[in-house]
Each structure stands twice: as structure tokens, then as C-alpha cells.
Amino acid sequence: MKHKLLAGLDIAVESICYTLLTYLLLSALFSMKHSLLYIPLMALYTVITGQYLRGLEKHIPRPWLRWLLLAVCFGAVLAVAATVGYLRMEFVPFAA
Numbered sequence: 332m333k334h335k336l337l338a339g340l341d342i343a344v345e346s347i348c349y350t351l352l353t354y355l356l357l358s359a360l361f362s363m364k365h366s367l368l369y370i371p372l373m374a375l376y377t378v379i380t381g382q383y384l385r386g387l388e389k390h391i392p393r394p395w396l397r398w399l400l401l402a403v404c405f406g407a408v409l410a411v412a413a414t415v416g417y418l419r420m421e422f423v424p425f426a427a
Contacts, residue, residue, distance in 0.1 A: 338390045342400070349383045350404045354411055355418070362420040 356376045363369055380401070387397045 342387065342390050345383065345386055346400060346404055349379070350407050350411075352379055353404065353408045357408065357412065358417040359420050361417050 353376070356372060356379070360369060360372050360376070363372065383404075384397055384401060387400065391397050391400070
């Protein structure tokens with residue numbers, strides 16, 4: 332019982348962290364879509380998503396449940412972005 336509780340807590344913490352990181356990365360992607368930083372940020376988004384799915388493999392054996400949880404996290408990111416908006420991220424040059 333304690334093992335299942337710890338596994339559920341681990342899944343919840345990983346999902347919350349993934350959702351927050353995804354929101355921040357998508358904000359950065361929207362802010363820098365005309366910059367060369369767009370390409371490494373998109374690569375980072377792909378790597379983080381892969382790591383999240385790989386981390387869920389030890390707790391969730393069925394692939395369709397992992398993809399469903401990924402869809403729930405993505406829905407949470409969309410809900411936050413729809414209500415709060417995205418964070419503007421810009422490079423501000425140093426004052427001389």
C-alpha cells in the first residue's frame with residue numbers, strides 16, 4: 332500500500348513539474364518565435380517530453396495510460412495559457 336502511495340505521489344510531482352516546465356517553454360517559444368533560439372527551445376521541449384514519458388514507464392506499464400496522462404498535462408497547460416496567457420520573455424540589452 333505504501334509503495335502505491337509513493338508511486339502515485341511521484342507521478343503527481345513529475346506531472347506538475349512537467350506541466351510547469353512545458354508552460355514556461357511554450358511561453359519562451361511564443362516570445363522568441365522569430366529568433367534563432369526557437370530551434371534549441373523546441374529541441375528542449377521534445378527532450379523534456381521524452382524524459383517525462385520515459386520516467387512514467389517505471390510506474391505505469393500501459394503505454395496508453397502514459398499517453399493519456401501526457402494529454403491531461405497538455406490540457407492543463409492549455410487551460411493555464413488560456414486563462415493567464417503566456418509570459419513575455421525578451422532579451423533586454425544592458426544599459427551603457
